[in-house]
Amino acid sequence: MKPISVLWRGVFALALLLYFANDPALAQSPQETAAQRQQTQPYNNAPVWREVRKEGQEHFTTTRGREAGVLIQTYGQTWRELRNSWIVPIAGWLIIAFACAIGLFYWGRGPIKVREGPTGRLIHRFTPLERGTHWTMAISFCLLGISGLITMAGKYVLLPVIGYTLFSWLAEIAKTLHNFLGPVFLASAVVFIVLYIKDMLPRRYDFTWFLKGGGMLTGEHIPSGKFNAGEKLWFWGGVVVLAFVVCVSGLILDFPNFDQSRLVMIIASITHSVAAGFMIALSFFHIYMGSIGVEGAYEGMRYGYVDESWAKEHHAFWYEDVKSGRIQAGSAEGTPEAPRLAPASRDST
Numbered sequence: 001m002k003p004i005s006v007l008w009r010g011v012f013a014l015a016l017l018l019y020f021a022n023d024p025a026l027a028q029s030p031q032e033t034a035a036q037r038q039q040t041q042p043y044n045n046a047p048v049w050r051e052v053r054k055e056g057q058e059h060f061t062t063t064r065g066r067e068a069g070v071l072i073q074t075y076g077q078t079w080r081e082l083r084n085s086w087i088v089p090i091a092g093w094l095i096i097a098f099a100c101a102i103g104l105f106y107w108g109r110g111p112i113k114v115r116e117g118p119t120g121r122l123i124h125r126f127t128p129l130e131r132g133t134h135w136t137m138a139i140s141f142c143l144l145g146i147s148g149l150i151t152m153a154g155k156y157v158l159l160p161v162i163g164y165t166l167f168s169w170l171a172e173i174a175k176t177l178h179n180f181l182g183p184v185f186l187a188s189a190v191v192f193i194v195l196y197i198k199d200m201l202p203r204r205y206d207f208t209w210f211l212k213g214g215g216m217l218t219g220e221h222i223p224s225g226k227f228n229a230g231e232k233l234w235f236w237g238g239v240v241v242l243a244f245v246v247c248v249s250g251l252i253l254d255f256p257n258f259d260q261s262r263l264v265m266i267i268a269s270i271t272h273s274v275a276a277g278f279m280i281a282l283s284f285f286h287i288y289m290g291s292i293g294v295e296g297a298y299e300g301m302r303y304g305y306v307d308e309s310w311a312k313e314h315h316a317f318w319y320e321d322v323k324s325g326r327i328q329a330g331s332a333e334g335t336p337e338a339p340r341l342a343p344a345s346r347d348s349t
């Protein structure tokens with residue numbers, strides 16, 4: 001290397017050294033830099049917070065407990081973003097879309113009626129225990145759905161309308177109700193599954209029912225057992241799978257005293273709101289069919305009896321099993337509720 005270039009490089013390096021040696025910032029210790037920052041930008045301790053935030057590191061604390069030393073956990077922001085910008089709006093619009101679809105279906109198709117009209121002869125369909133379990137599960141689910149939606153989306157939908165005071169009361173009541181009703185729903189769903197599972201097993205004729213879309217659009221009555229394939233799908237998909245996911249994730253959130261980490265709580269919260277959003281939307285179809293969508297269905301779950309013509313048209317194979325004595329269903333004679341359910345025949349006599 002030529003002597004002149006060695007000289008230049010030397011001079012340049014020296015100049016650099018002198019420059020940095022004289023740069024007040026570099027010369028300062030971190031404490032001095034922080035003290036100066038308090039003058040120029042009071043309360044801005046960004047470097048400290050960056051350090052604290054680094055990958056959710058544990059720092060020293062006298063507080064006891066899992067992650068007590070983690071002041072900031074980075075994926076908390078991700079959870080908040082995911083929940084507020086994705087889950088809440090998508091679940092909200094899904095529920096609204098399902099409600100509108102059912103409204104359109106009712107407007108277009110109307111309730112499914114019993115063509116032959118009631119015979120006045122009643123068949124026993126559900127025992128008091130089966131009905132009691134269903135309604136405990138149904139009512140607790142509906143209250144959980146409403147209180148859950150208030151907690152999840154109330155601040156976007158209700159708060160601007162009813163104001164802070166009323167909304168804070170409502171949110172507090174909804175949260176408390178939700179925390180206590182969760183275990184009630186779980187217990188009733190478990191009993192419901194035990195009581196109903198024997199009639200929910202898939203049969204060959206269920207595939208025909210599916211292939212024909214249950215005759216929903218054609219008006220054709222597709223023969224089925226005690227429950228048709230659509231009802232069995234709601235049982236397995238809704239009550240067994242979705243309710244299980246909603247309940248397990250809900251219990252993790254409801255009882256945070258098992259040393260759960262923040263990540264476990266975040267995963268439980270996302271799973272809970274996504275599964276609950278789906279279940280609420282799907283339950284609308286069942287509630288519609290079970291209330292005004294199928295004439296005579298509600299009375300079956302309310303009083304335990306259905307008219308023979310209803311059974312013949314909607315559950316032909318079950319009706320045949322009852323009539324042939326293969327299934328002990330019993331009839332209405334001598335039971336207190338029976339007379340209330342046969343308006344047509346009473347009037348016709």
Ligand code: HEM
Binds near residue numbers: 134139297
């Ligand atoms: C609150 C509104 C509800 C009404 C009016 C209602 C009505 C009914 C009726 C009438 C039946 C008997 C159908 C038949 O005889 O074939 C039934 C059955 C059933 N319900 Fe509900 N129900 C409601 C809520 C729920 C909820 C929230 C769930 C689940 C969490 C549920 C789960 C079931 C299941 C699995 C069956 C048996 C299969 C079926 O028919 O779909 N119900 N319900």
